[in-house]
Amino acid sequence: DAGITQSPRHKVTETGTPVTLRCHQTENHRYMYWYRQDPGHGLRLIHYSYGVKDTDKGEVSDGYSVSRSKTEDFLLTLESATSSQTSVYFCAISGTSGGQTYEQYFGPGTRLTVT
Amino acid sequence: GESVGLHLPTLSVQEGDNSIINCAYSNSASDYFIWYKQESGKGPQFIIDIRSNMDKRQGQRVTVLLNKTVKHLSLQIAATQPGDSAVYFCAENGDDYKLSFGAGTTVTVRA
Numbered sequence: 671d672a673g674i675t676q677s678p679r680h681k682v683t684e685t686g687t688p689v690t691l692r693c694h695q696t697e698n699h700r701y702m703y704w705y706r707q708d709p710g711h712g713l714r715l716i717h718y719s720y721g722v723k724d725t726d727k728g729e730v731s732d733g734y735s736v737s738r739s740k741t742e743d744f745l746l747t748l749e750s751a752t753s754s755q756t757s758v759y760f761c762a763i764s765g766t767s768g769g770q771t772y773e774q775y776f777g778p779g780t781r782l783t784v785t
Numbered sequence: 786g787e788s789v790g791l792h793l794p795t796l797s798v799q800e801g802d803n804s805i806i807n808c809a810y811s812n813s814a815s816d817y818f819i820w821y822k823q824e825s826g827k828g829p830q831f832i833i834d835i836r837s838n839m840d841k842r843q844g845q846r847v848t849v850l851l852n853k854t855v856k857h858l859s860l861q862i863a864a865t866q867p868g869d870s871a872v873y874f875c876a877e878n879g880d881d882y883k884l885s886f887g888a889g890t891t892v893t894v895r896a
Binding site for chain 1: 817819821826827828829830831834874881882883884886887888889
């Protein structure tokens with residue numbers, strides 16, 4: 671398995687509280703991604719990073735922010751959690767370079783419940 | 786926007802038979818495609834990929850076929866085993882090294 675870990679693996683939080691999810695990689699890959707997975711929607715991209723301090727929005731970025739201060743860590747923050755953000759969150763990494771897209775490898779996921 | 790979709794949400798297959806999972810894509814500019822397998826409670830796992838300069842690629846017990854004329858992608862699993870029970874996603878590349886994922890096909894293997 672690719673060296674990707676996510677923490678926490680499970681979290682229950684209350685509406686309105688801030689939440690930070692962490693993704694850590696040991697592969698030294700340049701690209702990192704945050705997805706959410708919900709029934710009927712498949713995997714949807716929240717934010718992604720193409721280098722340290724370089725991030726951009728995905729298709730469902732509202733209510734989320736990210737930071738990448740080191741190659742190995744990509745943080746996803748919910749500034750004020752809402753029930754609609756109850757989901758399973760996956761981090762992915764990719765060694766994409768040289769103008770070609772390559773496969774993404776996924777972490778084990780974080781199950782977040784907002785009550 | 787462009788999207789990737791799968792023809793059938795579920796597929797039931799007898800153990801030992803071959804499975805075929807289909808995917809239709811709409812972005813004719815896509816040049817890279819991937820199949821992922823996701824078991825319950827786990828993250829998606831890379832199975833096999835194919836670039837648009839190929840129409841077939843084989844792995845261990847799996848074959849991916851790409852028909853660019855009709856924008857169709859398929860995954861064939863030979864001699865399906867109980868461990869093949871999972872959700873299978875196809876994905877295509879988009880802008881800025883992003884991938885677009887289909888909704889998935891749930892494969893159930895009958896003993």
